[in-house]
Amino acid sequence: MTSLLFKDITVLTEEGKTVPHAYVGVTDSTISHFQLTQPEDAFDRVIDGRGKLLMPALYNAHAHVPMTLLRGRGDNLPLDRWLNEAIFPFEVHITEDATYHATLLGIAEMLRFGVVSFTDMYFCTDARARAVLDSGVKCNLSDCVVCSEPGMTYYDLPLAKENEQWIAQYHGAGDGRLLIDMSLHAEYTSTPEVVRTLADATKAAGLRMQVHVSETQKEVQECIERHGKTPPVYLADLGLFDVPTTADHCVWLTDEDRSVLAEKDVFVACCPASNAKLGSGIADIKAMKAAGITLTLGTDGVASNNNHNMFQDLYLLALMQRASDANPVSLSAEELITIATRNGALSQGRVDCGRMQVGSRADLTMLDIDTPWMQPVHTMAENLIYSAQGSDVVLTMVDGTILYENGEYLTIDIEKEIAETCAARERILSEMA
């Protein structure tokens, strides 16, 4: 048994409530104490919480983490040209080995910014799974279906067999830290037969779904031309949302789309930085909230962000809605904190995660708040959204184990992973030349 006490620390809960001078104990993988007086139990380690803020760690609800290899590649292009001209030609050269190192680098970046878990859609699944298990983070991992060939079904794809193998090998591995999801890249890279059969296979396997939905106006227009329906209605009609689903982006929705997503209990992963950088638009988070949709937050890949700093995404999510509405009334700072913590955990099916509660998994992050930009404090939740920097994070803990503390990565050789990822990028560029 291992135990740790955060002593006399300011706590911010997943609901954005501030609890000053708190004592939070962690025993093995769970939060064992959360109280205002010092526990009588002895702890292996005591961390002095003065000048620090402890909160549930962040859950990144949409990412393509190996894209650290492509950080910032293809600027000033709209989504379709960016994918076809800058991204896909590079990605065909990505190997399992490059993916392993690039994933570890992306995980290090997330830990540095207080992220403990990510929902990932990419390929080279063995390499990503090894990186997740070796580093100690949490992940809902999916290998996305891309198939526009008429007559083909999901079951005809090599991925169908591979998914069976990965489910057997990895689903629930690392004490449940690693979960396998299914995913569809998008309506525009698939056919109705593929979507319908993928939906059936996901239901049969009892898994969750990840899918890009209505990211650009062009995607929506072309979907209506092809199928006479918007992407959410089309995908819902084919049964894709009959399992717990995270729909990524959802920038261009109609009232009917929002009703469908709410009725199907689909989680929406907002990706404000990526949507802004690619000029895709601004998701209407106020309208989605009003429709009853549960919102989460994602960084997307770092080719279009260009980082996994979720504090930056939180800031943008809050401000872009207000700017586009020309109205300061939007989601509260407290609601935004819930989006990045508890809602993210729920979207991954992790009901015992993402909250500051005795008995919950100890996924925590600690920030230095004794800084010029975090003092004084009128409302801590407001300061966290509008003043805090991702680099204020000084500790990130997953299931009670510290993985990042004061500049040190406890499970990742950071110099090695930077060098390996940069070398892989050079190799790929020389192969493309």
Ligand SMILES: [Zn+2]
């Ligand atoms: Zn994406």
